[in-house]
Amino acid sequence: MSTVTPDPLAPAPIDRQGIRLGDVLFKGIAFVAAVGVTAVLGLLTYEVFSLAWPAIEEFRLSFIWTQGWNPNSNVYGALVFIYGTIVTSVIALLLATPLSIAIALFLTEIAPGRVAAPIATMVELLAAIPSVVLGLWGILVFGPWVANHLEPFLNTWFGFLPIFSGDPSQAGILPAALVLTIMIIPITSAICRELFSRVPRDLSDGSLALGSTRWEAIRRVAIPYAAPGISAAVLLGLGRAFGEAIAVTQVIGSGNTINESLFPPGDTLGSRIASSYIGASTAIEAQSLLYLAAILLVISLVTNVSAQAIVNRFQKARRMSTG
Amino acid sequence: MATKGEGRIMKRALGLMVIVASLVAVASVVGAATAAPAKKQDTSLSGAGSSFVFPLISKWIPALGSAYGYNVSYSPIGSGGGIAAITAKTVDFGATDAPLTKDQFAACKGCVEVPWALSATAIMYNLPGINCVLRLGGKQLSDIYLGNLTKWNDPRIAGNNGKCNLPDTKITAVYRSDNSGTTYNFTEYLAAVSPTWKSKLGVGVNAQWPAGLGARGSSGVAGVITKTPGSIGYADVAYALKNKIRFASVLNASGRYATPGLRGIQAAAATLPAKVTSEDGALSIVNPPKGNPLAYPISTFTYVVVPSGSSKAAELKKMVYWAVTQGQKFGPALLFQPLPKQVQAFAYKQIKKI
Amino acid sequence: MSSAQIIDPYDITASSNNLGRRRRIQKLVSLLAILSAAFAVALLALVLGTVLFKGLSQIDTAFFTKPAALFGEKGGIADALIGSALIVGMAMIMAVPIAILVAIYIAEYAGPKAASFFRVMLDVLNGVPAIIVGIFIYGLLVVGKGQSAIYGAMALAILMIPMVARATQEILELVPRHLREASLALGVPRWRTVYSIVLPTAIGGILTGVVIAVARVAGETAPLLFTSSITQNQISFNVDEALPTLPVRIFTLSESPSPDDQAAAWAAALVLIAFVLAMNIMAKVIANRKRKSLEGG
Numbered sequence: 001m002s003t004v005t006p007d008p009l010a011p012a013p014i015d016r017q018g019i020r021l022g023d024v025l026f027k028g029i030a031f032v033a034a035v036g037v038t039a040v041l042g043l044l045t046y047e048v049f050s051l052a053w054p055a056i057e058e059f060r061l062s063f064i065w066t067q068g069w070n071p072n073s074n075v076y077g078a079l080v081f082i083y084g085t086i087v088t089s090v091i092a093l094l095l096a097t098p099l100s101i102a103i104a105l106f107l108t109e110i111a112p113g114r115v116a117a118p119i120a121t122m123v124e125l126l127a128a129i130p131s132v133v134l135g136l137w138g139i140l141v142f143g144p145w146v147a148n149h150l151e152p153f154l155n156t157w158f159g160f161l162p163i164f165s166g167d168p169s170q171a172g173i174l175p176a177a178l179v180l181t182i183m184i185i186p187i188t189s190a191i192c193r194e195l196f197s198r199v200p201r202d203l204s205d206g207s208l209a210l211g212s213t214r215w216e217a218i219r220r221v222a223i224p225y226a227a228p229g230i231s232a233a234v235l236l237g238l239g240r241a242f243g244e245a246i247a248v249t250q251v252i253g254s255g256n257t258i259n260e261s262l263f264p265p266g267d268t269l270g271s272r273i274a275s276s277y278i279g280a281s282t283a284i285e286a287q288s289l290l291y292l293a294a295i296l297l298v299i300s301l302v303t304n305v306s307a308q309a310i311v312n313r314f315q316k317a318r319r320m321s322t323g
Numbered sequence: 324m325a326t327k328g329e330g331r332i333m334k335r336a337l338g339l340m341v342i343v344a345s346l347v348a349v350a351s352v353v354g355a356a357t358a359a360p361a362k363k364q365d366t367s368l369s370g371a372g373s374s375f376v377f378p379l380i381s382k383w384i385p386a387l388g389s390a391y392g393y394n395v396s397y398s399p400i401g402s403g404g405g406i407a408a409i410t411a412k413t414v415d416f417g418a419t420d421a422p423l424t425k426d427q428f429a430a431c432k433g434c435v436e437v438p439w440a441l442s443a444t445a446i447m448y449n450l451p452g453i454n455c456v457l458r459l460g461g462k463q464l465s466d467i468y469l470g471n472l473t474k475w476n477d478p479r480i481a482g483n484n485g486k487c488n489l490p491d492t493k494i495t496a497v498y499r500s501d502n503s504g505t506t507y508n509f510t511e512y513l514a515a516v517s518p519t520w521k522s523k524l525g526v527g528v529n530a531q532w533p534a535g536l537g538a539r540g541s542s543g544v545a546g547v548i549t550k551t552p553g554s555i556g557y558a559d560v561a562y563a564l565k566n567k568i569r570f571a572s573v574l575n576a577s578g579r580y581a582t583p584g585l586r587g588i589q590a591a592a593a594t595l596p597a598k599v600t601s602e603d604g605a606l607s608i609v610n611p612p613k614g615n616p617l618a619y620p621i622s623t624f625t626y627v628v629v630p631s632g633s634s635k636a637a638e639l640k641k642m643v644y645w646a647v648t649q650g651q652k653f654g655p656a657l658l659f660q661p662l663p664k665q666v667q668a669f670a671y672k673q674i675k676k677i
Numbered sequence: 678m679s680s681a682q683i684i685d686p687y688d689i690t691a692s693s694n695n696l697g698r699r700r701r702i703q704k705l706v707s708l709l710a711i712l713s714a715a716f717a718v719a720l721l722a723l724v725l726g727t728v729l730f731k732g733l734s735q736i737d738t739a740f741f742t743k744p745a746a747l748f749g750e751k752g753g754i755a756d757a758l759i760g761s762a763l764i765v766g767m768a769m770i771m772a773v774p775i776a777i778l779v780a781i782y783i784a785e786y787a788g789p790k791a792a793s794f795f796r797v798m799l800d801v802l803n804g805v806p807a808i809i810v811g812i813f814i815y816g817l818l819v820v821g822k823g824q825s826a827i828y829g830a831m832a833l834a835i836l837m838i839p840m841v842a843r844a845t846q847e848i849l850e851l852v853p854r855h856l857r858e859a860s861l862a863l864g865v866p867r868w869r870t871v872y873s874i875v876l877p878t879a880i881g882g883i884l885t886g887v888v889i890a891v892a893r894v895a896g897e898t899a900p901l902l903f904t905s906s907i908t909q910n911q912i913s914f915n916v917d918e919a920l921p922t923l924p925v926r927i928f929t930l931s932e933s934p935s936p937d938d939q940a941a942a943w944a945a946a947l948v949l950i951a952f953v954l955a956m957n958i959m960a961k962v963i964a965n966r967k968r969k970s971l972e973g974g
Contacts, residue, residue: 022866022868022869023866023867023868025868026867026868026871027782027786027867027868029778030778030779030781030782030785030786031782031786033775033778033779033782034778034779034782034783034787034795036775037775037779037795037798037799037802037838037839037842038795038798040802040835040838041798041801041802041805043813043817044805044809044810044813044835047813047816047817048809048812048813048816051812051816068531069531070529070530070531071502071527071528071529072524072525072526072527072529072530072531073525075531098713099713099716099717102709102710102712102713102714103710103713103714103717105706105710106710106711106713106714107714109710110707110710110711111714119714119718121961122717122718122721123714123717123718123721124957125721125954125957126717126720126721128892128893128953128954128957129721129724129725129896129950129953130895130896130897130898130924130949130950130953131896131898132896132898132924132927132928132931132946132949133724133728133896133927133946133949133950134724135928135931136927136931136942136943136946137724137727137728139931139932140550140931140939140942141727143550144550167493169495169536170550170551171536171547182720182724185717185720186717189717213699213700213702213703214703214707215702215703215706215707216699216703218706236804239804242806243804243805243806243807243808243809244806245806245807245808245899246808246898246899246902246924246928249539250928250931250932253536253537254500254536254537254538254539255532255536255537256531256532256533257533257534265535265536265537267537270806270808270899273808273812274808274899274902275500275501275537275539276500276501276502277812277815277903278400278401278404278407278501278902278903278906279400279401279402279403279404279407279501279502279503280403280407280502281402281403281404281406281407281427281502281528282426282427283430285502286407290812290816293808293809293812296806296808296809297805297806297809300804300805300806300809301801301804301805303804304800304801304803304804305797305801308797308800308801312793367909369907369909369918371907377748378748378749380748381747381748381749381750384747384910394909394911396908396909396910396911397910398906398907398908400906400907408907411819411820411821411823412821412823413819413820413821413822413823413824413907414823414907538932539932540932542929542932542933542934542935542938543932543933545933545934546932546933546934547932548934549934550934561748562934565748565749565935566934566935568934
């Protein structure tokens with residue numbers, strides 16, 4: 001391509017027909033590509049729903065609040081998996097959000113540039129670890145640690161809470177939620193860092209000049225300024241947590257029940273599909289798994305579109321206030 | 324302007340990519356040269372399914388390669404996966420320990436089911452420091468998997484195992500999360516001895532497990548057991564042998580505790596009539612009747628499912644025939660009992676239908 | 678990080694009487710922020726350290742030249758390396774041209790409404806869980822035809838397209854206006870301007886996007902589980918058949934009871950992580966060079 005670069009300096013005489021044809025053609029191809037990618041999204045949604053349709057017709061919406069998964073009697077319901085998906089993701093989010101905000105504050109407000117850059121890179125690299133490797137670590141190292149140390153500790157000190165009651169287990173909701181936490185910290189912290197670095201300096205400087213400590217300036221100025229962005233970051237992290245299947249499959253233990261405690265095994269929409277779809281031995285079981293996939297798809301799309309909507313509104317509002 | 328620098332960067336980046344690509348290529352060629360078999364194998368037969376029979380098939384693959392030059396591949400994705408794969412015709416043969424149901428036969432459109440191996444589902448456990456062989460009955464197993472029996476020193480278990488000095492630890496029941504023929508074999512036994520089991524969970528390739536911990540594949544079950552003190556689970560006995568996991572002797576209909584060794588399996592298979600017939604190819608030897616004191620009650624035939632009239636029918640016929648004849652001699656080392664004469668004769672008849 | 682950093686010169690002007698308490702809060706918050714960052718870095722070190730420690734001792738030549746083990750043997754990852762290289766390579770060939778075209782359409786041709794529509798579509802596609810993409814390809818192609826490496830590559834390509842397209846589109850919009858205008862003013866048609874001025878200027882950013890996307894999909898397991906997991910037990914280059922890959926191999930081995938298998942899983946994870954990290958570092962280097970060359974020019 002570098003040989004083409006000098007071309008514009010000595011343009012060959014070009015006939016108008018050629019210009020138009022070339023441009024129309026190129027624009028056309030690019031347009032087809034853009035439409036094609038959109039069509040893939042549509043086709044994907046259509047395909048998942050049409051494959052799941054027999055189960056959707058059979059079980060209707062009551063599938064969503066039915067508890068049970070019995071291939072012997074063809075009773076299928078999504079409640080256990082919806083519960084598992086929401087509980088693991090929400091725990092992950094509750095842990096990851098404050099941590100991410102704190103990491104972002106450290107990188108933008110506290111650490112000097114020389115320290116901040118490599119640490120930011122390392123936090124980003126956490127996101128680069130493939131989920132199956134995190135799952136391997138989860139199944140062989142982290143899970144046993146959770147069962148032998150973390151859960152007994154939680155049980156001893158907070159055992160009066162139902163969520164920390166019962167026997168420890170190396171595969172269960174809690175280790176799955178913690179592995180998800182590790183996965184979403186880099187996502188949310190990267191967005192938060194970006195948001196804080198965009199807070200106009202004059203705003204926080206003004207606050208500091210009025211006698212605030214730096215934390216007060218952050219709390220009164222930076223966080224309110226970045227709040228809509230943070231909520232979008234949280235939603236994007238949530239979307240990631242909902243959709244993760246592999247690492248969760250490795251550490252959640254394929255449970256069939258809803259428990260008060262976070263220790264026993266459970267299952268999420270993604271992990272049940274990952275562990276069972278290839279082995280579904282009757283049509284209705286495969287279709288029910290696809291019904292789970294359709295639910296997962298809808299939840300993911302809603303989460304992501306909401307995040308986009310917040311980002312867009314945020315950007316629009318800022319454009320109006322500055323312009 | 325920037326373009327000159329860009330060109331340089333582009334070249335370097337491309338250079339890097341070329342280096343990476345050539346490294347991969349060199350690695351692949353070296354790998355292929357050292358590891359690929361020297362002679363060109365023409366026919367490839369792909370199979371998937373039961374992880375129960377995988378230890379035996381692992382021995383068959385190289386032997387079939389040298390006998391016929393067949394390039395057989397096998398993925399132990401579980402019996403449910405084997406049935407699904409052969410129904411969708413994404414493989415040349417499927418393997419399952421659970422016989423196909425009527426609906427599955429209908430969906431599979433002209434599939435033939437041939438019994439091609441015989442072994443036992445071992446009840447494996449992990450109790451550190453306990454050195455005696457546990458004795459368990461179907462009632463206890465049923466209670467454990469129903470979540471009604473949760474401690475090892477519960478009198479219902481300790482009563483039969485006085486010498487074992489069982490600890491006051493929690494029992495973690497490990498089950499298969501994927502659809503599995505081993506689960507079928509196990510639940511068939513539990514349903515035969517426990518009416519509660521029969522009415523609550525029934526017989527099938529999976530169940531709505533009310534308690535315990537799920538794992539994918541026989542290997543996964545063995546994996547969870549080795550990592551979890553106090554756990555109990557079920558898988559083909561070869562997995563217990565290979566991974567040095569202890570397994571229990573199980574109560575049979577004669578009131579004796581039998582072990583899943585060759586003699587126990589043979590005794591269970593000996594209860595078959597002298598001439599076996601079965602419309603769909605399925606044979607059951609679970610919980611054989613009284614009078615066979617040695618019989619291990621959770622023994623099972625395991626089947627290969629082959630489409631009739633496929634383009635590879637001739638090769639598949641040859642492969643299955645080889646498996647039920649010469650292939651059987653690889654069995655005993657892995658605690659697969661060679662097929663009894665009458666079952667072999669029955670298998671020949673089934674093979675003809677391919 | 679030192680306390681000198683934390684004490685704020687502006688505080689001198691504060692007139693309140695609870696200055697000490699407010700300073701303590703300030704210190705506490707700073708400490709929490711430092712601890713959080715340290716925690717994240719420690720997590721990375723812990724996971725990478727474990728993989729390195731458990732994987733490194735297993736790596737030898739046989740590990741790279743032998744295919745997967747059958748039951749009860751010790752195996753290598755030669756077959757999975759080849760499968761991963763072929764599948765990711767094919768995914769790249771499918772995804773990159775399409776992604777760049779989409780980006781060009783958004784950045785150069787589309788009106789503001791169409792541009793924001795397609796941007797949202799890309800973001801939504803990027804948010805579709807990988808496992809659903811796997812199910813989609815399974816339902817569309819694998820049923821009836823069987824698994825194949827090509828279908829696996831298609832699933833990965835669907836994951837790559839939005840990543841590469843968004844990165845490219847953002848970089849294209851950063852290309853200075855005056856470059857385009859100068860070229861167009863000279864009578865060069867728009868498509869040639871894009872091809873010979875805009876793309877070469879943006880190539881560093883595009884490469885960064887491609888490299889990061891390749892690193893991401895090289896570690897994806899879920900889409901391959903349904904499209905390329907029922908595989909040969911020996912080395913194969915046949916992309917019409919399902920080929921084993923590193924992530925699927927790690928997934929399977931991670932559940933095994935055998936210490937040999939677990940060791941192989943760690944070693945395979947080490948190889949995968951080394952590749953992913955190398956790709957990420959390469960992306961950083963390209964991005965930095967680009968910035969420097971722009972600043973210098």
